[in-house]
Every structure is written in C-alpha cells, then in structure tokens.
Amino acid sequence: MSEQKLQSQTVQTTGHAWDGDLQEYNNPLPVWWVYTFYATVVFALVYWTIYPSWPFGKGWIGGVSNITYVNSEGETRTHSWNTRALLMTDMNQAAVAQKPYFDKVAAMPYEQIAQDPDMSGFIISAGKSLFAENCAACHQAGGQGVIGFFPNLTDDDWLYGGSYEKIHETLLGGRRGYMPAFSEVLNGEQIDQLANYVASLSGIGHDADKATAGDVLFHSETAACFYCHTSDATGRQDMGAPNLTDNIWLWADVPAASTAEGKVAAIRGVISGGLNKGVMPAWSGRLTPEQIKVLTVYVHELGGGQ
Amino acid sequence: MQTGLEDQLGLYQKRIPIFTRSVKGRFRRFKTSVLVLAYAIYFLLPWLPWSRLDAPAQAVLFDLPGRRFLIFGLTVYPQDVIWLALLLFIAAILLFFVTGLVGRAFCGYFCFQTLWTDFFIWIEHKVQGERPARVRLYRQPWDREKVLKVGGTHALWLLASLWTGLTFIFYFAYAPQLLVDFFTGQAAAAAYITVGILTLSTYVAAGLMREQICTYVCPYGRFQSVMYEPETLAVHYDARRGEAAHGRAAARAGQRTLAERHEKGLGDCVDCGLCVQVCPVGIDIRDGLQYKCISCGLCIDACNTIMDSFNFPRGLIRYDSERNLASPTPAAPTLKWKRLKTIGYGVALVLMSTYLVYSVATRGNFDRAVNQIRQPLYVVLSNGDIRNRYQIRITNKASQEQTYVISARGIPAAALDLGNFSEVTIKSGHSALVQASVRLPPVVAAQTQQFELIITPLGKSAEARTENVRFDAPGKRP
Amino acid sequence: MNFNFKHEWIETNIGLMAVLTMLAISVGGLVEIAPLFFIDKTIEKVEGVRPYTPLEQRGRDIYQREGCYLCHSQMIRPFRDEKLRYGHYSLAAESQYDHPFQWGSKRTGPDLARVGGKYSNEWHVQHLVAPRSMVPESVMPNYPWLQSTLLDISDTTNRMKALRKVGVPYSLSQPEYDANVTQFGETVARQLHIPDAQENLVEQANFGNYDGDPSGISEMDALVAYLQVLGTMVDFSKYTDDAFVEFR
Structure with missing residues (x-):
C-alpha cells in the first residue's frame, strides 16, 4: 500500500482516466532498451552505407562495399x-x-585418367555426385537402371556402345531409341512366332515350330527385323538396336516373368507395341565438357566399360 | 519487503577472500611433488626432441593438418579414435575406483584447477608474504606498497597463464618455430585465439575464482557423494576425540596436558584454527565432511604439527572411514578394498587397460575397409555370369610409402578383376580406393556365399590381412 | 521537447489511429516494393522469354491445381550449391509472364525452375504415375489420374483471356497479334493468339505426344509439356556468366 503511494507520487501518469479511476503510468522505457534502440538506428545507418539500400532515380545507391x-x-x-x-x-x-583436377581431366586421355590412382579417386567422388544429381533419376543411384525404362549401365551390354568415346557421345548429344509398332504390319500369329524366335535366341523356353517360323519372318522383308537387329540378331550399336541373343533385357521385362509363357508374352508386347521411349537427354548444354568427361569415365568404371 | 531481502542476500554470495597459511607435512610434500612432476611433464614435453623422417623432431606432436597424432614412436590416426575413447573410459573408471577407496584424491592432488591454484597461491605467498602479511595488505589502503605487491602478483599470474596457454599450442606444431612465429605475428589466428582464451581462463580460474570453480562450476564436486561409501577413506575430524564431553578449548594454563583436559571433559582440539587457515577452500573440517572439501590433506598436516607441539598423539584430523569413526571401538584406519564395487571397477580397469595396451601394441601398419557395392548388389552379364563389385579402401599407416597387392581366396583366380590397379602404392598417411569386381558363372555363383580378399603389403607377407566378403547372386537370400 | 502532444488524441480517436497505423506499416512496402516498378534494372533484359503456349498454360493450371508448389519451388537462388545442383540462378525476367509466380520457399522436393529438358517425357510420365518406381527414396504422392483423365480444353480461351487481363500479352485482335510477331516472332505469336488457342493446343499435344499415349490429350500431356519448358526459354550460352550481375 505504502509502495503504491510512493510510486504514484514519483511517476507521472498519462493524464487521462477511464471508467472514472483507471489511470495509466507514464513510466520511462528501460535504459538498456532505449540504448539498444539507438544502436539499431546506428547499425542501420552503417548498413545503408556499406550495402545497396535506397532507391535513387532509375537505380539505387550501391553502397561502398565492392x-x-x-x-x-x-x-x-x-x-x-x-x-x-x-x-x-x-x-x-x-x-x-x-x-x-579438371585441367588434368581435360588434358589426359581416358585410359590414363582411369589408371592414375589420384585421378581415379577424384573421378569416383566427383563422378558420384554428378551422377547422383543428373543421371540417377533414370539410371538409379548405382547405375543399374530400370527394366522397361532405362538401361543398366553396370552390365556389359550396350545399346550404343560402351567405349569411352561412345559413352561420351551419348552424354553429349543424347539418344533417341525407336522401334515401330509391328501390330500395324503383322498379325497376332506372326508376332507370336517372332516372339518365340527371339526367346529361342536367349535359350528361353519356347515353341520350336513357332520359333522356326519366326526365324524365317525375322529375316524376311515382311517384318524386316534384320535391318536393325542384323541377320544374326546381335544388334547394331550405331542405331541403338539391342543384341537379342544375350541374357540382358531392357524393354521386355523377361526376368520378372516367372513362366516361359510370361517371358514370351513380354517379348510379344514389345514387338507388337513398338518403342518410342528410349530417350536420353543431351547434356552438352547443361554440363561443362570437363564434367561430361568425368561422367564418361565414371560410367565406364561402373563395371561395364569396354 | 522482498526488495530488502534481495538486497541483503544478493543474487550470489560475494566471495570472501581466502588467505591460506603455508604448512609443512606429509601431504604438503606429496602435493608439491605431484605439482612439480605434472608441471615438468606439461611444460617440458613439447620441447623433447624425437627424430622423425616426415615430421618435425618433436616427441609429442598433434599434427592436425596432417590428421595424425605423433606420440613418441606411435602415430595415431583419427580412425584410432577408439583408443581415445578407451583412454577416457579408463580415466573415468579410475576416477570412480579411486574415489570409492580414498575419496576425492583427484580433486585434492591431481586436478589441474588444484595444481594451478596451488601454484598461484605460492606466487602470492612469495610476493606478498605469509598469511598475516597478506591479510594486512588486503585491509591496507591502496598505497605504493600495495599497488606494487598486488600488481606484481597479478603480473606474475598473467605471465604464468600466458606460458600455460603457449605450452598448450606447442603440442600442435613444432614448438621452437611456433614460439618465434607467435611473437613475430606469424602464427595462425587459431594460435592467438587459443592462447588468448587459455591465458584468460587460467588467470580467472586459478587467480581470481579459485575454490569457486570447485564449489560452483565443477560438476564432479556435486556428484562425488554417490561414489562415497561408509568404508571410503576421507579427510575426517575425529569429533569424539576432539570435542569430548565439553567441547574444544584453547590450551590455557591448567588445560595444557591431555591428563588435565580429560579430567575437565575437554576434547583434544585446542581450537588453534590452523586447520581453517590452511584450507584452500575456506571450510572448517571440524564441521564434518562437506561438499566443498577437496580432500587435499593440508588440514591433516596443520593439525599434526600442533598435536606434535603439544605432545598429543597425531591424527585428530586424519584419513578415516565414516564407518570406523562411528563404530564404538574405532580401529586404526585401514584401506578396505574388498567390496563388490571396488573389485568390479578394478577388474574393469585391468581389462580395459590390457586391451588398450594390446590394441596399441599389435596395431597394423595399414587399415583396410572392403565395401560391397550395394546398388546394384549383383549384375547379370550378357552370357549369364554374375558380377559383384567391391570398393577397397586402404590407408597406409606406416611411416613410409608402401605397395599393396590384393588377391582373393575361395574363388577362381581369374574371377577377380582389379580393373586398372593390380597393385597400389600409397604414400605414408594416405589412403587409396580400389574398385574390384568378381565375375562368376551362375553355377559357381550359386555355391559361393562368401570368399576372402587378401591385402598384402609388398614384401611383408606376414602383415597380410584377410577380409571376408559376401558374394550375392539372384535368387540367393541371406 | 513538449509539443503539447498527448497519447489521448490518438488513443481516443479510432479513425486517426487507423490512418496513422496504416501509414506506419506502409513505409516498408513503399520503400522496398514500390521502387521496383520504377527501377530500370528490376527485370533483366534477356531474349527468349515468352508467355506459355495454350498447352503449357493448361499444364501450369494443373500444376497449381495439384498443389505441386507446396513442395517444389521454382526459384534457384544465386548460391554456389544451388547453381551446381540446379543450374543458372532464376531471373526475374523468366517469371514475368507467371501469374501467380511459382517461386516458393518450401522445398520438400527439389527446385523445378530448370527441370525442363533434364529428364525425358517418359521419365516424367512414369514418375508422376509412380514416383517411387523412378526414385526409390521419394516421398512424392502418386498422380495416376493425370494419365487417365482427358484434358478439359473447352475453357482454354477463357483462361487465356483472364491472363491477358493481368498483363500477359496473349493477342485477341490483329494489331495485338502483329505486335507479338514483332516481339516474339511469328511462330510464338501464333501460339499466343487466343482465337486459335484450342487448335494450337491440340496440335502441340498431338505432335509432342508427351504422355506416350497418342489416343487423346490427357492432363499428363499438358503437365509434362509445362515441366519440359520450365527454365529452357533463355539460352544462357548467349550471355557471359556475369551478364546479370548488374541487375541486382
């Protein structure tokens, strides 16, 4: 009570009253607060001088810092x-x-980069982050790809070639794979025969009669498969036509099918529908030549390089 | 009303200056020898030469830029952090072990806060004189004498602090060079910052705050009580003997001999107050065991001196256990260690120390880590073969360049493909990454669960190390 | 320092208080935002930025409808890590025809300002239908209906008219069209002509076949067309790497 009296004597009120007796003290702000406020004002002035701040005419004041x-x-x-x-x-x-490092990459031939322990370490670490950022979205973190969509870079089968030069070419300019839909020119039976023939090339369970008929069809002008896949079905890397005689599958998800019928059906699907999705973007505009070279060696060293 | 109370108590208690009287005795001698030994090691070790091929000739050098710690003939790399962890574990267990046996021996004799405070008090004593002189000086107005003496003390403290800080950084670079660099402004910023912080903290902790560090800052002082047991030996005042029936009393005429005092029911304590005057934390041990007591034993020395001068038996203040003091028939204080806790800690100490010594003694000259590439775990090749890939990282811990050869056991020799590096040469302290791949025909792959990769330093086949690695193939589940 | 000023004047006059409050808080906007409309260097002078084609614009509508902006920003900041990861920092010019802009500040997913051309159409289609089949660690929801829902193209012209009202230079009249020809060239100007919008949209979708299914124009077609144009309008190889420094 006495304390209250004391304060009301020493501290001003704002001078107005609400509801008859409700008054407001006009206490000064704490000293530390006031000085902190002044300090912020000084800080702002300094900041304005150093950094770009006020608009001025058609531009602004750049500040003294360069x-x-x-x-x-x-x-x-x-x-x-x-x-x-x-x-x-x-x-x-x-x-x-x-x-x-990048100068060395630019100056050294591929083989030499791969054989230099120091550079090899650089390729593994720099290539890994470049690959993760740009390639892994399709080819997956380890380069194993996705069957049906994106090729596996770690195996020894290449659509467009697995030499340093070919990998470099693919990275620079991208690729576009295409196979026409054969349902437009062949009937279901013919497609089935072709599928059995392709299955027979890789030693997958198949109907021998159909495969024989497929063999003929494959090499005929009607289907003309051999134009791209060559007459011994080993493919042509200059046009990205895959080797049909090995165990590697990209477009037809043969490994996922558990039965021989399923495997043949997967092949039949690809022959019938064709392919217009083997698109690899071009990286020449996005990455520097050195980065592309790093990636070339990195991809080559993923295991499949030739 | 509340304001008044706050004014009285303050937010914290103002430090009451402590002017310790110097004392002679067993414990003082022990403390002094520990101090001299510890200071000799700390201050002189960085100057000990040690010839090395690839590093400055310094016996103990923590080479941070080189990521290695050179300790005499031993080179420790960051990957040996387990040794540091083990060492810290051992230190902690040792602390618990010793505290259980003889109380806060670490606090009283070995802690750097105690050592530096002791040294600073010694400086103070040398400059300003014995306790009465120092008390007088404290009360005296700021005249020439006081300014000189107090100023001189602080100047010496700062000098000692500076050298403490400097010595610390000497461990991180070649000391003679760094000393010159430091005073010619050539040293790294980190050196100046470190020395600055250490000088300041040493000066503040050992010169100004002293016992307040132990009382308010150090957590160990507060959790010591859980490590004490009734059998633990600690500095105790024998209150039964000291106070008797009618308490302590000065040795006035008629109560000078034990016989006279016992007749009057007086205790053996002559209330000289010396035990309080020598105490570096400013407590009265006669109030019983308290958290501030750092167990330095100086009060024992002080009391024994007085007891001797009166021809009373020593040991009014002594190392004793709570149990013994409380027992109706106190025996002579003995170290009782046959307790489960003590033995447990002891066994742990021995085991860990043995392992540490063994681990350091049998360390290899290189480190290796083999990681199987997980994505993809295996690759099916065009002819049906299965390939697994591995990344082998070898770190050369030897002091010279070394070539390593990698081979495999448990798979056909031709299956292992080391790519471009059939052998790899690594500089001392460096590591290299080798990519290996193993290619097996499906039939062999199905039977191969794992095989061994052998890394052999060229010409040192005895040091070869073997790593077991998995081989994965489709359809095989772990 | 007594101006005979009393709190009471303000505190007892709510109208005055509202006006003064407004004045006080508008200072920030007046100083920081308003000048941008008058400063020459707000929008970089750069070639190639054009309004979206009808199909891209419809894709953008779907982008907004599905709330993509809640997880994806379209604003590459001028930092080294962003430049290395996403490409050249975003320019103000590149979003000058965006209403509303999609800059954003929340990146649960990656920034999309330069996603155009980075991945193939097939990747986008597969990724939108089932993100985890492409990126195993992704937390993005599946958007399978985009592929199966046909794009509603009936209100394309109305949508473009609305954007025209807020300043996007889609043309309605011949003079406007001619102006676009001058500014963007004939090929682009044709795409910006509102009366031909539906025709243009169908043409682009059929030619591009973004969703890989030639049978109809799905929402996927529109969205992928939009994603594939993001950040590709400016050819940065035409400029030095510091060409845009003076614009800040």
Missing part, C-alpha cells in the same frame, strides 16, 4: 555488393580449387 570477380571472358570486373556478384567470387574460388 566485389571484384573474373567472368567467363576472363575480364576482371568490380561491382557494388550483391548476391549475384558474390556468387561469381564463390564460383571463382571453387573453380580455382578444382581447376588442377
């Missing part, structure tokens, strides 16, 4: 502080740190 960087043309430029210029310096620094 960033100097080297651009892709090799010109040294200075610009008032901003995040885009900051990115330039960041990229410059990173480029300097990585340059020895």
